[in-house]
C-alpha cells in the first residue's frame with residue numbers, strides 16, 4: 134500500500150477525529166430517518182464539504198485521493214456521512230467545476246462550501262442500468278429550456294440545493310443528445326416545476342432517496358452545462374465526471390466494511406465461549422483473516438482509482454469500475470461476516486452491526502450495478518463494445534461493414 138504524505142496523514146487524522154462525532158449520531162439518524170443536519174454543519178465547519186473545489190473558486194483545491202481518505206473515515210463511523218462527503222466533493226460538483234461557466238462554478242462552489250450536498254439526477258423509472266434510454270426532455274424555448282420528466286432514487290432529493298439533471302436536449306424540434314442542466318434551489322421549498330417524494334429505503338436511512346418529478350421546469354440557457362465535444366458526446370463526458378463519484382461510492386462501501394470489521398475484531402477477542410475467546414476458533418479466525426485481506430485489496434483498488442485522474446481530471450473509467458465492483462461485493466460479505474462474529478447481539482437493533490449490513494447492500498445496485506460494471510470492465514479490457522440491446526451486435530457489424538465499404 135502506498136504511503137501517505139504528511140499532509141494526507143494530517144487530513145485523514147482530522148477526518149478520523151470528527152468521525153467520532155459522526156459515530157455518536159449514526160444510530161439516531163438511522164432511527165429517525167432524518168438527514169443529519171447538525172453533523173453536516175460540523176463537516177462544513179471543518180472544511181470537509183467542497184474539498185475538491187479549486188482554490189480560485191474559494192475551495193482548498195484538494196484531490197480526489199484526499200477526498201477518498203476523508204470519505205473512508207466518515208463511512209467507518211456513519212455511512213450516511215460518508216455519502217454526504219462523496220456528493221459534496223465528486224459527481225455533480227466535479228462536473229460543474231470541470232465543465233461549468235464561471236457563473237455556474239461560482240453558484241456551485243458557494244452552495245457546497247456552505248454545506249450543500251448536491252444531487253445528481255440520472256436514473257428514471259424505465260431507465261436504470263440502461264441510463265441512455267432516459268426520457269426526460271429539455272426543450273429549448275428562446276433563452277430557456279423547459280424540462281419535463283421523472284427521475285427516481287435521487288439521493289438527497291428534497292434536501293439538496295444544487296441539482297445536476299441529465300436530460301435529452303431538444304432544439305428546433307431536433308434531439309441533440311444528452312446534456313446536463315443545473316438547477317439551484319434558493320428558497321425553502323422545491324423550485325417551481327420540481328417536486329420530491331421520499332422513497333423508504335432499506336439502509337442509509339438518514340439520507341433521503343426521492344422520486345423527482347419535473348413538469349415545465351424552466352432552466353435558463355446560462356445554466357446548461359456544456360462539456361467539450363458537443364451534445365452528441367454529452368452523456369459520455371458527464372459520465373467521465375461521474376467516474377469520480379463511482380470511486381466515492383466504492384470508498385463508502387470500503388469504509389463501512391472496515392468499520393464493521395473493527396467491531397468484529399473487538400468482539401472476537403472479548404467474547405468467550407467454551408472457556409476461551411471466540412477468536413481462537415479457527416472458523417472465526419479465518420473469517421477475520423479473509424475480511425482483512427478483502428479490505429486491503431479493496432483499499433488498494435480504491436486508492437489506485439482515486440489517484441488515476443487522467444488528462445480530463447477525473448478518475449479512470451476502468452479503474453473506477455473495478456474498484457466499485459470489488460468494494461461493493463466485498464462490503465456485503467464483510468458486513469455479514471462481522472455480524473456473524475457478534476452472534477445474536479449483532480442481530481439486535483441496539484447494535485450497529487445490523488445497520489452496517491443494511492447500509493452495505495446499496496453499493497452493488499447504485500452507481501452502476503455489479504453486473505453492469507462488470508460489463509464495463511470487460512469492454513475496457515477487451516477493447517470492444519459489448520452492446521446490451523438485442524440488436525446491438527447486428528448494428529455494430531453493419532457499421533463495420535459500411536466503414537469497410539467506404
Ligand SMILES: CC(C)(COP(=O)(O)OP(=O)(O)OC[C@H]1O[C@@H](n2cnc3c(N)ncnc32)[C@H](O)[C@@H]1OP(=O)(O)O)[C@@H](O)C(=O)NCCC(=O)NCCSC(=O)CCS(=O)O
Nearest residue numbers: 255262263264265368369372373378382450499500501505
Ligand atoms: C453506459 C450505460 C448507461 C450503457 O448504455 P449504452 O450502452 O447506451 O451506452 P454506451 O454506448 O456504453 O455509452 C454511451 C457513451 O457514454 C460513454 N460512457 C459510458 N460510461 C462511461 C463512463 N463510465 N466513463 C466515461 N464514458 C462513459 C461511452 O463511451 C459512450 O461515449 P461515446 O458515445 O462513445 O462518446 C451503462 O453501462 C451504465 O453505465 N449504466 C449505469 C448507470 C449509472 O451508473 N447510473 C448512476 C446513477 S447515479 C447513482 O446511482 C448515484 C449513486 S451514488 O451514491 O453514487
Ligand SMILES: Cc1cc2nc3c(=O)[nH]c(=O)nc-3n(C[C@H](O)[C@H](O)[C@H](O)COP(=O)(O)OP(=O)(O)OC[C@H]3O[C@@H](n4cnc5c(N)ncnc54)[C@H](O)[C@@H]3O)c2cc1C
Nearest residue numbers: 253254255256261262286287288495499500501502504521
Ligand atoms: C440507495 C440508492 C441511491 C441512488 N442514488 C441515485 C442518485 O442519486 N441519482 C441517480 O440518478 N440514481 C440513483 N440511484 C439509482 C441507481 O443508479 C440505479 O438503481 C441503478 O443504476 C440500477 O438501476 P435499476 O435499479 O433500475 O435496476 P435495473 O437496471 O432494472 O436492473 C435490475 C437488475 O438487472 C440487472 N441488469 C440490468 N441490465 C443488465 C445487463 N445489461 N447485464 C446484466 N445484468 C443487468 C441489474 O444488475 C440488476 O441486478 C440510486 C439507487 C439506490 C438504490
